[in-house]
Amino acid sequence: MCTGVTGHAEMVEVTFDPARVTYRRLLEEFWVMHDPTSLNRQGGDIGTQYRSAIFTTSESQQLQAEITRDVYQAALIREGIGDIVTEIKSADGVPYYLAEEYHQKYLQKNPQGYDCHSSTGVAFPAVVS
Numbered sequence: 001m002c003t004g005v006t007g008h009a010e011m012v013e014v015t016f017d018p019a020r021v022t023y024r025r026l027l028e029e030f031w032v033m034h035d036p037t038s039l040n041r042q043g044g045d046i047g048t049q050y051r052s053a054i055f056t057t058s059e060s061q062q063l064q065a066e067i068t069r070d071v072y073q074a075a076l077i078r079e080g081i082g083d084i085v086t087e088i089k090s091a092d093g094v095p096y097y098l099a100e101e102y103h104q105k106y107l108q109k110n111p112q113g114y115d116c117h118s119s120t121g122v123a124f125p126a127v128v129s
Contacts (some may be wrong), residue, residue, distance in 0.1 A: 035118040062090060
């Protein structure tokens, strides 16, 4: 995979309790914790395996991912930042391979082990009710 020719992407599978945190809230964090405008790169990691992507497991998740992308894109435009290049697609039929054991729960094992220094610095817009 490190060669960048397999088409694979490094990713995490997120398990969450919707009674404690909403999917939308997770998406809001996703958009600001990295640079979704950077194609095939995050910080010093370069290659298609480092592309920004969301793989959804329901139509509702797909719609929420697209809506939050559009909201964040508008915020980025206001700040003069380019287009979001994040891939958003269904996880159906997408093979998911577990990484080596040393990559499993990596940050739990290495609390200071990785810091993505490539966010845009733009906050996700607050929801006005």
